[in-house]
Amino acid sequence: MAGRREILTTRQMRALEGTAINSASVTGAALMERAGAGVVTEVLTFWPEYAQQPGRAVILCGPGNNGGDGYVIARQLASCGWQIRLAALAPPVTPDARAAAAGWIGTVAALDDIGPEDFPPGTLCIDALFGTGLTRPLPDECAAPLRLAAACGCPIVAVDILSGLCADSGRVLGGLDLPAVALTVSFQRARLGHLLAQGGELSGALRLVDIGLDSWMKGVDGPALLAGPQPALAKRAGHKYDHGHALILGGGSGQGGAARLTARAALRVGAGLVTLACPPDALAENAARLDAVMLRPVPDRAGLERLLEDRRFNALALGPALGLQRARDLVPVALASQRAVLLDADALTAFADAPGTLFSALHPGVVLTPHGGEFARLFPDLARQLVAPAPTGPAFSRLDAVRQAAARAGCTVLLKGPDTVIATPGGEARIAAAVGEAAAPWLATAGSGDVLSGIIAGLLARGFPPLDAAATGAWLHAEAARDFGPGLIAEDLPGRLPSVLRMLGC
Known part of the structure; x- marks a missing residue:
């Protein structure tokens, strides 16, 4: 998906297609032909054995343009001997669908005529039932052949998106049990539903086919973008203070591991200096475990105020194992300093009973990085909407929730998950999707979120704007996990960052 960073809603994609067709530069029938040909190409690339020996496919067609794509695919595969x-x-x-169907000279069966005998080993099932156009639960007569194909061990190829998924949220409409597909072939740009919620789990390998709409992309209003590396990751020459000084606030004795993970990650991602500030009784413990990270005693609120008189501290991270009372004391001081600030873990939970108190102190230089539970404590109404049943589409999505949360908080919000979503108060958004072929399930381990906090804090110290720091940090975090692989523990993540940065030519 390199070079195709926009992620579109159904409305945005329809507007893009409509603009292209209204320009008289292309017809709907031509787009359908390109889409069908693109699916065939991607199938033969994904399963190269079929390029040598034609296979067998069951193609399920709906009544709309997604079904029209299916008729084109059927014709083109049949011409290859399938x-x-x-x-x-x-x-x-x-x-356009009627014209495509007229080009198919084979037989057309009823959907309920499909049975187990249609799925001998090696058969592909191609889902061209509804795609992104569905706004209601998938009828059982449509879900049945998909489930049957999966039960027979036959791979499913989704055309545009698996039928039954909300293309704008990735949620399964009506809460149906749908099978995962092996391959999703979509057009021009990814949709939110390919990456978010169950869509990230069910869409399999995602391939995008260029059907010639790039000339009109500039007219698409406010798409989310895929997170990725930034050119600024390469360090320029200069003094260590030219690359920022990150201050990590740690907890008491016996509680320092999380802050040490945060501090190491901030240093590894390129902050010029990193200092861990902890209560005096935790200094010896941290000194025994840290070398390049400096230490300062900060017993209380007044101690942090004194430390922040040094303006060289330009980014702060508070939260990992900080302790709730210590967080209540120190977070207001950190925010009042008007530096770049990352708040995570205890720094968020400490204000769960009065989130408005926290929100009133936040400013645009702040990044909040809650996981699902922390998000629910700060934004309970938005969290409830995310878990409420989704009977129709477009369903409320994680992107909707994070955009509203960021607007309410007045700062950048990052909601963690395989489908990490980041948004600013103005609605600008990034999605760091560790799903499908980019999945990094090893990140589900204690301490990995503390490392993410450190990566983002280090990028803030280096001068990255909050949105770029959060989105790039989330991408680096998952990339480091993929670089390590199975068996990952949080301590491994900072040490993998040099490998990822080297791969990027940094």
């Missing part, structure tokens, strides 16, 4: 069993839910209803 055995095709095409089943339709209903006759096509759009002009």
Whole structure:
């Protein structure tokens, strides 16, 4: 998906197609033909054995343009020697779909005629039922052949998106049990539903086909972007203070491991200096475990105020194992300093009973990095909407929730998860999706979030704006996990950052 960073809603994609068609530069039928040809190409690339020996496919077609794509795919695969069993839910209803169906000279079965005998080993099931156009739960007569294909061990290819998924949220409409697909082939840009919620789990490998709409992308209003590396990750020449001084606030004796993980990550990602400030009784413990990270005693609120008189501290991170009372004392001081500030873990939970108190002190230089539980404590109404049933689409999404949270808090908010979402108060958004082929399940381990806090804090110290620091940090975090692989523990993550940065030419 390199070079295709925008992530579109269904409305944005329809507007893009409509603009192209209204320009008279392309027709809907031509776009459908390109889409079908693109699916065939991606199938033959994903399963190269079929390029040598034609296979067998069951193609499920709906009545709209997604079904029209299915008729084009059937025709093109048949011309390559494939055995095709095409089943339709209903006759096509759009002009372009009717034209595509007229080009198919084979038989058309009813959807409920599909049975186990249609799925011998090696058969592909191609889902061209509804795609992104579905706004209601998938009818059981449509879900049944998909479940049957999965039960028979036959890979499923989704055209545009797995039918039954909300393309704007990734949630399964109606809470149905849908099978995962092996391959999703979509067009021009990824949709939110490919990456968020269950969509990230069910969409399999995602491939994007260029159907010639890039000339009109500039007219798309406010898309989210995929997170990725930034050119500024390469360190320029200069003094260590030219690259910032990150201050990590740690907890008491026996509670320092989380802050040490944060501090090491901040240093590894390129902050010029990192200082861990902890209560005096924790100094010896931290000194025994740290070398390049400096230490300062900060017993209380007044101690932090004195330390921050040194203006060279330009980014602060508070939260990991900080302790709730210590967080209540220190967070207001950190925010009042008007530096770049990252708040995580205890720094968020400490204000769960009065989130408005926290929000009133926040400023645009702050990044909040809650996981799902912390998000629910600060934004309970938004969290409830995320878990409420989604009977129709477009369903409330994690992107919706984070955009509203950022607007309410007045700062950048990062909601952790395999589908990490970051947004600013103005609605600018990034998605760092460790799903599908980019999955990094090893990040589900104690302490990995503390490392993410350190990476972001280090980037803030280096001068990255909050959105860029959070999005780039989330991408680096997952990339480091993928670089290490199975068996990862949080301590491994900072040590993998040099490998990732080297890969990027930094």
